Every structure is written in structure tokens, then in C-alpha cells.
Amino acid sequence: QEAQRKENEARQIEEDLRETQMRIVQAKKSYSNRFTDRSEEYSVPADDTDNDEDENRTHRKKQNFDTTGNTFAHEDMRTTTTTRDQNRTQKLGAERNNLVQRQQNADTLEDKTYRENTTDKGIDKYKTLKKIREGTVKRRIDEFEAM
Known part of the structure; x- marks a missing residue:
């Protein structure tokens, strides 16, 4: 039971790491493409596990992250x-x-x-x-x- 709990914690940490990496990649892309008006969708590939918590997490991660809007407008206007x-x-x-x-x-x-x-x-x-x-x-x- 304790091993399973630690395994779940490890999965959660890995998911958080992937999410953070995707946000970093997204921020870099939006910074390099800040002059374009299109928004891009980023999604994290789902794991092979059938756990409900994992499905909920991957569903949340498939949301559309639109940071090309006014994030870097202050740099353009300065x-x-x-x-x-x-x-x-x-x-x-x-x-x-x-x-x-x-x-x-x-x-x-x-x-x-x-x-x-x-x-x-x-x-x-x-x-x-x-x-x-x-x-x-x-x-x-x-x-x-x-x-």
C-alpha cells in the first residue's frame, strides 16, 4: 500500500514536470511568435494507465493555452x-x-x-x-x- 502511494506520488511529480516543461516550451514559442495572431494548442500525451486521476489530469492538460495575446505587449510598447x-x-x-x-x-x-x-x-x-x-x-x- 505504501509502495503504491509512493508510485502515485512519483507519477504525479512526473506529470507536473511534463506540464512545467510544456509551459516552458509554450512560453518560448509564444515569445518567438509574438507577432503572429494565431493561438496554438498544446497537449500532453496520455499515459498508458487506466487510473481516473490520470485521465482527469490529462484532460486538464489538453486545454488551450493562449499566451500570444498581451503577454509581451509591454515589451513591444516600451x-x-x-x-x-x-x-x-x-x-x-x-x-x-x-x-x-x-x-x-x-x-x-x-x-x-x-x-x-x-x-x-x-x-x-x-x-x-x-x-x-x-x-x-x-x-x-x-x-x-x-x-
Whole structure:
């Protein structure tokens, strides 16, 4: 009785193994044929045993597995990193051009003076003035003059 139970367990494990292998084969085929619209039927060959449980299992395995539908649609719809980067650089370039045009149209005399004092020469005169007011630079200047 125990031997028969172990034999049934072994059969069940073999059936599960076959089912898993068929699913793997099916997944590979559906991945390679994901551009086709036809569905394929997969069935597991029945064993030579007359056991009711085995017949029920093989009947379940003859079901139609349709995985060609939307399984890999997310891979078809995705965009690559390089495409996204190119799109971003194009959008960034267009925004820079728009910004330059807006600045040129809306620049006042004060804006031009401020830009000359900060970004154009690479020296921030206003930052230096703030540091002088803080006292650290002022102290060094006083020490230098006291020498």
C-alpha cells in the first residue's frame, strides 16, 4: 500500500514536470511568435494507465493555452533609454532656444548690466560685495592695510 502511494506520488511529480516543461516550451514559442495572431494548442500525451486521476489530469492538460495575446505587449510598447534621452535633448534644446529668444525680447538695461556683472565674465561681483559685508573679507582687507 505504501509502495503504491509512493508510485502515485512519483507519477504525479512526473506529470507536473511534463506540464512545467510544456509551459516552458509554450512560453518560448509564444515569445518567438509574438507577432503572429494565431493561438496554438498544446497537449500532453496520455499515459498508458487506466487510473481516473490520470485521465482527469490529462484532460486538464489538453486545454488551450493562449499566451500570444498581451503577454509581451509591454515589451513591444516600451521605449529605449537612448530614444528617451534623444527626445529629452531635443526638447531641452527647443526650450533653450525659446528662453534665449524670450530673454532677448524682454531684456532691459538692468538685466543686461546684471548679466554682464555675473555670468558673462565668470565673476560674481554681487557675491563679492556680500562677502565684504559679512566681515571675513573685510577683516582680511583691514589686516592687509595694517601691514
